[in-house]
Amino acid sequence: MDLKEPRNSEWKRFYKSFWFASTGIVQTFKTERNFQIHVVVSILMLIIGLLLSFTKLEWVILLFLIGGMLSLELINTALEHVVDLVTKEKRPLAKAAKDAAAGAVLVYAILSVIIGLIIVYGHLPI
């Protein structure tokens, strides 16, 4: 019994962390338009992957791109919240922080589109 208790609480902690993380994803999906767009584009790419019968490697690359994109958007949202928490006033540093985070998302998005196009192009009958 004594031995079981800590293991149970470990599972409880793990479950709680999982729940909080899921809540963060759902909340971001509900409130952030960019995140919604990324989710829709990701689903479309998964459908295209099925229709064009992507290879194993292409699936791995696609899943990396989708995971990276959504994770980056979540981090960007977290940073926006923190900046808004720190100040409601217009501050150059707040702008610099938000714009740099948005820039990170933009870089990843542009490269993802290019890689996605390269993969899809390889499946077109031309």
Ligand SMILES: Nc1ncnc2c1ncn2[C@@H]1O[C@H](COP(=O)(O)OP(=O)(O)OP(=O)(O)O)[C@@H](O)[C@H]1O
């Ligand atoms: N506290 C602030 N001080 C100075 N500039 C800010 C501040 N908050 C936001 N900005 C700037 O105003 C512009 C719009 O910011 P906003 O917070 O509305 O984000 P956004 O780009 O509309 O993204 P989202 O719609 O995802 O929230 C950005 O250039 C941002 O850097």
